[in-house]
Structure formats: structure tokens, C-alpha cells
Amino acid sequence: MPKTRIALPDSIDHLSILDEHGKIDTDLEPTIENSLLLRLHRTMLLARRFDERLLSLQRQGRIGTFPPIAGQEAAHLGAVAPLRASDWVVPAFREMAADLWRGRSLESIVIYNNGFNEGGRIPAERNDMPISVPVGSQILHAVGIAWGMKYRATDDVAMTFFGDGATSQGDFHEGLNFAGVFQLPVVLVCQNNQWAISIPRSKQTRSQTLAQKAFAYGIPGIQVDGNDILAVYVAAREAVERARSGGGATLIECVTYRMAVHTTADDPKRYRPDAEVEEWRRKDPLTRFQGYLAAKGLLTVDNVKAEEEAIAAEIQTAVARAEEEMKALGDPLLMFEHAYAEMPEYLSEQRADFIRFMHATQKEGDHA
Amino acid sequence: MPKMTMVQALNLALRQEMARDESVIVLGEDVGVDGGVFRVTDGLIETFGERRVVDTPLAESAIAGMSIGMAVYGLKPVCEMQFDGFSYYTMHQIEAHASRLRLRSQGRHHVPMVLRAPYGGGVRALEHHSESREAFWAHIPGLKMVIPSSPRNARALLVSAIRDPDPVIFYEPKAVYRAFREEVPEEEETLPIGRSQRVREGRDLTLIAYGAMMRPTLEAAEELKRQHGVEAEVIDLLTISPLDDSLLVESARKTGRVAVVHEAPRSFGPGAEVVARLVEKAFYHLEAPVARVTGYDVVIPLFSREKYYLPGVARIVDAARSLLSAQ
Numbered sequence: 001m002p003k004t005r006i007a008l009p010d011s012i013d014h015l016s017i018l019d020e021h022g023k024i025d026t027d028l029e030p031t032i033e034n035s036l037l038l039r040l041h042r043t044m045l046l047a048r049r050f051d052e053r054l055l056s057l058q059r060q061g062r063i064g065t066f067p068p069i070a071g072q073e074a075a076h077l078g079a080v081a082p083l084r085a086s087d088w089v090v091p092a093f094r095e096m097a098a099d100l101w102r103g104r105s106l107e108s109i110v111i112y113n114n115g116f117n118e119g120g121r122i123p124a125e126r127n128d129m130p131i132s133v134p135v136g137s138q139i140l141h142a143v144g145i146a147w148g149m150k151y152r153a154t155d156d157v158a159m160t161f162f163g164d165g166a167t168s169q170g171d172f173h174e175g176l177n178f179a180g181v182f183q184l185p186v187v188l189v190c191q192n193n194q195w196a197i198s199i200p201r202s203k204q205t206r207s208q209t210l211a212q213k214a215f216a217y218g219i220p221g222i223q224v225d226g227n228d229i230l231a232v233y234v235a236a237r238e239a240v241e242r243a244r245s246g247g248g249a250t251l252i253e254c255v256t257y258r259m260a261v262h263t264t265a266d267d268p269k270r271y272r273p274d275a276e277v278e279e280w281r282r283k284d285p286l287t288r289f290q291g292y293l294a295a296k297g298l299l300t301v302d303n304v305k306a307e308e309e310a311i312a313a314e315i316q317t318a319v320a321r322a323e324e325e326m327k328a329l330g331d332p333l334l335m336f337e338h339a340y341a342e343m344p345e346y347l348s349e350q351r352a353d354f355i356r357f358m359h360a361t362q363k364e365g366d367h368a
Numbered sequence: 369m370p371k372m373t374m375v376q377a378l379n380l381a382l383r384q385e386m387a388r389d390e391s392v393i394v395l396g397e398d399v400g401v402d403g404g405v406f407r408v409t410d411g412l413i414e415t416f417g418e419r420r421v422v423d424t425p426l427a428e429s430a431i432a433g434m435s436i437g438m439a440v441y442g443l444k445p446v447c448e449m450q451f452d453g454f455s456y457y458t459m460h461q462i463e464a465h466a467s468r469l470r471l472r473s474q475g476r477h478h479v480p481m482v483l484r485a486p487y488g489g490g491v492r493a494l495e496h497h498s499e500s501r502e503a504f505w506a507h508i509p510g511l512k513m514v515i516p517s518s519p520r521n522a523r524a525l526l527v528s529a530i531r532d533p534d535p536v537i538f539y540e541p542k543a544v545y546r547a548f549r550e551e552v553p554e555e556e557e558t559l560p561i562g563r564s565q566r567v568r569e570g571r572d573l574t575l576i577a578y579g580a581m582m583r584p585t586l587e588a589a590e591e592l593k594r595q596h597g598v599e600a601e602v603i604d605l606l607t608i609s610p611l612d613d614s615l616l617v618e619s620a621r622k623t624g625r626v627a628v629v630h631e632a633p634r635s636f637g638p639g640a641e642v643v644a645r646l647v648e649k650a651f652y653h654l655e656a657p658v659a660r661v662t663g664y665d666v667v668i669p670l671f672s673r674e675k676y677y678l679p680g681v682a683r684i685v686d687a688a689r690s691l692l693s694a695q
Contacts, residue, residue, distance in 0.1 A: 064492045064671055115492065115671035133496045134454055135426055165426035169457075196426045198402035204425050263494075271401045332676035335669040346635065350664045354676070361682050 012212050015235055016225040020283040022291040030234050034298055040081060040101075040229060041293055044073045045304075046311050047097035048286055050106060051260075053315050054113065058264045062323075063113040071227070071259035072191055073097040074285030076161075078232025079189045079252070082240045083159060088149075089128040090142035090160040092135070094191065094258075098161065102128050106318035107325060114322075116329050117338075135196075136162055136169030139188065143175045146186035146249075157243040159187040159236075165196025167210050173217075176251065180217040185243035187236065188251045192226065193258035198271035214251035226254030227285040230292070257283070332358070369551035374544050377519035377552045378408045378484075381526040382446065384556065386416050392530060393438060395422035396431055396448030405450055406486060406545055432458030432483060436466050439481040444530055449485035452539060453496030458483065459504065466535040467510030479535045482526070487515075488580045488631055489678050490543035492671040499668055500579075500632040505537040506609035506641070512536040512561055513608040517582035519550040521606060524559035532561055541580035564612045566619070570601035573625035573691055576616060576642055578605035581629045581679060588684035595685075598692060608638050613645040620646050624655035625691040631678050634662040656694035659687040 017028045051070050057063045069076070076097035080089060089102055096109065103126055112119025112131075120130045129145075132138035142160030149156045166172050167190065179186050190210050194201045207213060214221025220242070224231040232254055239250035257280040261268055268277075293299035336343065336351045343351075372380065386392045394409055394416075400423035403410035413421040424431050428449060435445035449455040462483065470478045489498035506513045514529055514536055516522035522540065529536040567582070568589055577585040582604055589600040601619050605611070620626050626646060628639040639660040646658055661679045668677050 065494055112670075115674070117670050117673075133494060134457070168425035168427040168430070170427065170429055196397075197405065198398045198400075199423055199426065203423060265405070270403070326672075329672070332673055335666055335673045335677055336664070339666045344665075347665050350634065354664070357683060357686055360686065 009215050012209055012221060012223060014223045014225075015231045016228055017230040017234065018228045018288060018292050019225070020227070020288060022288060022295070024292065028234065030230060030237070032233070036081070037293060037298060040077050041289060041299065042307060042311075043097060043101050044077055044229070044286055044289060045307055046314070047073050047076070047100055049308070049311050050100075050109070050315055051096065053319065054109070055260070055264070057110070057319070058113075063110060064115050065263050065265050066113045067094045067263045068260040069094055069096045071257045071280065071285065072193055074229035074289065075189075075191055075226035075232055075254035075256045077101055078229040079159065079161070079187075079236045079254070081233050082237040083157065086127065086154070086156050087240075088142070088145050088156065088158045090138050090145065090158060091129065091131055092138060092161050092163060092166070092191075093131045093133050094163070095161045102126065106315060107322040110319055110322035111326055111329070114326060116326060118329055118334070136166035136171040138162070139166070139175035140171050140178070142186050142188070143178045143184060146179065146184035146243075147182060149185050150182070155185075155244045157185045157187060157240050159189060159240070161189050161191060163196060164190065164192040164194065164201050164204055164210060165199065166190070167213060168204055173213075176214065176217040176219065176249070179249035180219045183246075183248040185246075186249045187239040187243055188249060189236070190251065190253045191256060192253050193256050195258050195262070195268075195272065197262045197266060200272075209253060211251055211253035219249045219251060221251040221253070223253040223255060226256030227283045227288065229285060229289050256285075369553050371549040372519045372552045373546045373549055374516070374519045374522045374540065375406060375408050375546060377523035377550075378526055378540065379410060379412075380552065381523045381530075382409065382412060383415065385527055385530045386412065386420060389444065390420075391442060392444045392446060393420050393422065394446050394448070395424055395435065397424060397426055397450050399423060399448050404448060406542065408484070408540070409448065428454050428457035429461055432461040432466070435481045435483070436461060436469070436479055439479045439535075440469060440477045444480055446482045446484060446530060449483060451497045452485040452487040452501060453499050455483065455485045456501075456504070462505070462511065462535065462537070463508050467508050470510065470534070478533055480533050482529045482536045482538050484538045484540060486542035486545070487539040488541050488543055489668055489674050490580065495670060498671070498674065500630065500663065502537075502539055502608050503632055503637050506611075506638060510534070512610065513539070514561055514606065515539045515541065515579040515608060516606065517541065517544065517579055517604050520552050520557075521559055521565075521604075523552050524557045525561065525606065527556070528558045528561050531558070536561065539579065543580040544583070547583070559606065562607050562610045562612055564603055564605045564607070564615045566601065566615055567604050568600065568602035570599035570623070572598045572600060572623060573627070573688055574601045574603065574616075574619040574623045575627050575629060575684065575688065576603045576605065577629040578608065578638075579631075581631055584679065584681045585629050585684055587681045588688065591681060591685055592688055596689070598688065600688065605638075611641060611645065613642075613649065616642060616645060617649040620650040621653040624653050625694070626654070627659040627661055627684065627687045627691060629661045629679050629684055631663045633665045634660055635665050637662055656691045659691050661687045
């Protein structure tokens with residue numbers, strides 16, 4: 001027969017467990033320990049309130065431009081919750097809730113967003129990578145880390161984050177291809193928040209879903225309701241277990257929404273209707289999760305109030321501590337640190353000349 | 369003449385060239401509906417439509433590669449990189465193809481594209497939003513690398529870049545985008561690519577700069593005159609490559625003392641090429657080693673320390689005074 005048909009997947013799973021009306025699919029509902037559920041809730045609430053606080057700090061000029069996360073908390077936390085400490089997270093730049101879950105301090109986020117490189121410091125006990133701004137580029141690093149895990153025969157897993165825009169980049173396709181070819185323990189989590197600055201998801205690709213791109217590279221792909229923390233968790237847990245047990249990579253598309261600006265330098269009113277934002281507000285991942293926990297009897301109005309107060313205090317303390325820490329970061333000579341393991345001689349000379357110049361101008365300043 | 373910011377002047381250049389020549393196409397990330405993140409392409413989609421103002425998917429290499437194809441086919445693509453920090457994705461397409469197709473096809477094909485990118489520090493931005501990597505491009509034979517310094521010369525040079533038969537990398541100093549206004553004529557104005565300009569006459573020393581560094585350099589020249597009675601000549605390179613050294617050499621022969629200023633890191637930066645040209649062509653007229661006032665050889669720090677990295681008036685004056693004291 002000259003013309004035959006090759007059987008390929010012609011459909012893709014979409015997973016939703018807790019819908020926007022609070023309705024739960026009890027067949028799919030995962031068994032998660034209450035303590036884990038409550039920890040996830042606390043981090044989600046903390047991330048939401050901290051995001052709001054960062055926005056007000058930015059408006060007051062106390063930090064610089066930053067990318068808010070509001071609306072995407074479930075798609076962050078559901079993904080990282082099945083990981084263990086020895087796994088690696090390779091973030092993009094809008095995964096603050098995941099960062100907090102993985103142990104990043106509030107202080108470091110304030111310091112980083114206020115323009116100090118020191119805010120990017122990863123403590124020795126954490127494996128995770130710092131944020132990566134060039135869109136999609138970090139996907140390949142996760143693939144390389146996963147290659148190392150396979151080489152060292154650990155059962156650790158690398159998880160990387162990226163957005164819908166990143167799926168247009170060559171690095172995304174190359175990353176998926178390598179992950180498939182080498183059968184690597186990597187979980188690729190796409191935060192499809194519908195907008196790459198002003199470009200809607202529909203103009204990013206003609207594909208009906210982003211998850212289906214996995215098929216072309218021979219790895220499993222699944223689309224989940226990204227505002228449903230239970231669905232994200234179930235998909236991520238399955239992908240992590242697959243990776244851990246030698247089953248290779250998985251692409252997870254979390255369908256979510258960027259409720260706020262791309263960054264604080266952006267004005268979304270130029271390109272998207274308020275009605276769309278309002279529509280997504282009704283799908284809020286936080287209130288949905290709170291409703292679920294309340295129905296299970298794990299959360300009461302009083303609980304939430306107490307949690308809110310504790311979080312407000314925690315944020316206040318962290319911001320104050322960060323602002324105190326930043327006073328010690330005033331030394332401009334810190335800019336010469338971390339260029340190389342060992343400073344080359346010509347750079348030492350530049351550093352010495354900088355010191356000479358600073359002293360000279362300070363002295364003149366005193367006279368003036 | 370209306371007074372414009374550099375953003376408005378660049379917009380005028382694009383608007384007029386698009387009206388004049390229907391082969392001019394603007395493409396890039398967020399250049400259409402959003403008008404560009406810095407608003408350089410503001411309103412173009414309303415005037416010229418989606419057919420000529422193209423919001424692309426997020427893929428810099430694809431934007432550059434597609435621009436090469438469009439240009440070879442006879443269009444004049446003006447593609448935008450949102451920040452120079454994301455333009456390195458295009459390096460392969462530009463180095464391997466845009467700069468070489470004239471040679472490879474032995475003159476049959478050429479690539480009249482413009483790649484615009486905001487560059488440089490000083491706007492409290494995130495990582496990858498403040499670099500000054502013009503040397504990358506200037507090092508590639510077959511490319512032109514242009515950096516304006518004011519609204520008026522930005523407009524005139526962009527028009528020239530669009531009309532140029534060869535690929536032009538056009539770096540826009542984002543610190544200057546809205547820093548000041550200047551009179552820009554409504555009627556057509558061009559400036560030759562590959563020509564520097566003397567913007568201040570002086571006999572005691574020569575300051576060479578370009579882009580965002582022109583303002584501190586000119587201020588330094590004023591301060592040298594005011595505080596120290598020194599007359600500095602100031603030259604604006606405008607084109608980094610092909611580098612026009614005629615004015616530099618002439619000025620160096622006159623003053624014998626030269627400093628070159630840029631915010632790019634020092635080693636292998638454009639200043640090194642300037643020094644080499646002066647050594648080659650004005651060596652016996654130099655009274656002191658040519659000074660480089662530049663960024664340091666580190667990644668530009670995040671914004672809280674940026675001001676220490678970027679050359680400012682005080683560092684330029686400091687360098688000028690040591691040049692003058694050299695015997």
C-alpha cells in the first residue's frame with residue numbers, strides 16, 4: 001500500500017478536579033495529607049499578600065520593576081508540591097509562589113527587586129537555579145541538569161517553568177526534543193497565562209493546545225486547569241513519579257491567567273479588555289482552594305483571619321529586615337565580586353582605579 | 369520645528385519611511401497593538417495596518433531570520449528587539465547570514481534589513497535590560513552598527529538605515545529615549561552612515577563618545593571649561609562600524625590628548641578600536657596615552673549599583689585632567 005495511516009494521538013487529556021464553582025470531582029480528588037494542604041494554603045496566601053506588598057513598594061519607589069504573579073499561585077504550588085529538597089527547580093521569572101515553597105526568603109526577593117545582585121544568592125542547602133529572564137532559555141538548563149541526574153544515577157528530578165510565549169522559542173523545542181531523545185527525568189511546566197505582554201495565546205501558536213507539542217517530541221503532554229491546585233498537583237505528581245522511575249519527561253500545560261501587569265512597566269489596558277480580567281477573577285485559585293478547605297472542615301473564617309494577620313506581620317518584618325540588610329550593601333566595590341572564581345589581574349587594576357577615583361572625588365566633594 | 373523626544377523622532381522616521389515606501393515592514397514582539405514597550409512604534413498599526421506592522425510570536429531568532437528572508441525578497445524589514453539583551457538569540461542569523469549573503473551569492477542577494485534595539489543602562493531596569501554590547505555586532509564584517517545620541521540624529525540615521533542596502537544594527541540609547549527634547553524637522557532629513565560628527569570645538573584635548581554617553585561627555589566638556597579653563601573637542605561617533613576615523617585622527621593630531629568614553633565593558637570594546645586607529649594614524653602626535661573611560665569588565669550590576677559602573681561626568685573629568693597633566 002503506497003499510502004497508509006500512522007496512528008498518532010489525536011486528543012489530549014485536560015484535567016480539572018476542583019472547578020471554579022467549587023465543585024469537586026470526587027473520583028479524581030487526590031488524597032493529600034491535611035498538613036500538606038494547609039501548608040500549601042499558607043504559602044498561597046503568603047504569595048498573594050507578598051505580591052500585593054511588592055506592588056505597593058514598587059509604586060512607592062522602594063523597589064524597581066518586577067513581574068507580579070497574582071492568579072498563577074496554584075499553577076506554581078501544585079507543580080512544586082510533589083518535589084523533594086534534592087530535586088532541582090529551574091524557574092523563569094514569574095514563579096514567586098514556587099520560590100517561596102522551595103525556601104526562598106521574602107527578604108531576598110525584596111533585595112533582588114530593589115536592584116541588588118545579592119538578592120539572587122542561592123543558599124548552599126538549596127539546589128534550585130536563580131531566575132532566568134531571557135524567555136525559554138532556562139528549559140535547556142533543566143534538561144542538562146536532568147542529564148546529570150541520569151548520569152549520576154540519582155532518582156532526582158528537574159522541574160522547569162516557562163510561559164506560553166516561551167513555546168515559540170527554539171530553546172523550548174530543542175529542550176523538549178533533547179528531553180525525549182535522552183529520556184531524561186525532567187518535568188516541563190508551562191504557565192499558559194494567556195498573554196506574552198500584549199500578544200494573546202491565540203497569536204502565539206496556531207496549535208489548539210500547548211500540551212500537544214509534547215507529542216511531536218515523543219513525550220507525554222497534559223493540559224490542566226492551572227487555577228485548580230488539585231489538578232496541577234495530580235498532574236505534577238504523576239510526571240514527577242514518571243521521571244523518578246526512569247519514564248522520562250512530561251510537558252504540563254497549566255491554563256491560568258496573569259491577573260496583573262506583565263511587569264510594573266506595562267499597561268495592559270492598551271491591549272486587553274477589563275471584562276476578560278473580570279471573568280478570570282471569578283476563577284481565582286486562592287478563593288477556590290479556600291472554599292475546598294473550608295468544605296473539608298480544615299479552614300474557618302477565624303483560621304483565615306489569624307493566618308492573614310500572621311502573614312501581614314511576617315511580610316512587614318521581612319521588608320523591614322530587607323531594608324536594613326540593604327544598608328550594608330551600599331559598597332559599590334561589590335560589583336567586582338563573582339565575575340570569576342579568581343579575579344583576573346586587569347580587573348584588579350580596574351578595581352584599584354575605581355577606589356582611587358572614589359577617594360579623589362570624595363575628597364574634592366569635602367572641599368566643595 | 370516641533371520639539372520631540374527620541375521616541376517621537378524615531379516614530380516619525382518609521383512613519384515617514386513607511387508612507388514613502390510600501391516595502392518597509394515593521395515587525396517584532398509587541399510592536400503592533402501595544403506600540404512597542406517603549407512606544408517607538410506607537411500608532412503605526414492604526415495607520416498602516418496589521419499587514420505592515422506585525423506582532424510576531426515570541427522568538428527573536430525567528431524575527432531576525434524571517435527579516436533576512438523578507439529583505440532578500442525585496443522588502444525592507446525593520447525588526448525590533450525589545451531589549452538588546454534578547455538580541456543575542458539573533459546572533460547566529462545575523463552573523464551567519466545577514467552579514468554574508470551579499471558575499472555568498474556574489475552580489476545577487478543582499479539584506480537591507482534594520483534590527484533596532486534599545487541598549488544601555490540608567491533606567492532602573494531588570495537583568496538583561498541594561499547592557500551595551502555594540503562590540504559584538506561591530507566585530508562582524510558585512511554589518512553596520514549605528515548608535516544615535518539625540519532625537520534629531522536618531523531620526524535622520526534611522527531613515528538612512530532603512531534606505532541602506534546592507535544590514536544595519538541600530539542601537540537606541542534607552543536612557544535618552546525621553547531624557548530631553550530637540551527640534552526635529554518635519555521634512556525629510558538623513559545623515560550618512562559611517563560618518564562621525566564634531567559636536568564641540570576645542571584645542572586642548574579630544575573626547576570621543578556616542579549614544580547615551582554623549583550627554584555626560586558634553587557636560588564634562590563644559591565643566592572642564594568652567595572649572596579648569598580647558599577647551600575640549602567632542603566627537604560623536606554615530607556609527608560604530610564602519611568606523612570613520614578621519615575626524616578622530618584629525619582631532620588627535622591637533623590636541624594630542626584623547627579620551628574615549630563608552631558604557632560597554634572596557635576590554636575589546638569600541639574604545640579599543642579607537643585607540644588602535646589613533647596609534648596607527650596619529651601616534652607621533654599623541655602627548656599622552658589615549659585614555660578609556662568605560663564600563664568595567666563585569667556584567668553591569670543591577671540598578672542599585674549601576675551608577676558606579678556607568679561612566680559619568682566626574683569620571684570623564686578625572687580622566688581628562690590626568691591626560692592634561694601627562695608630560
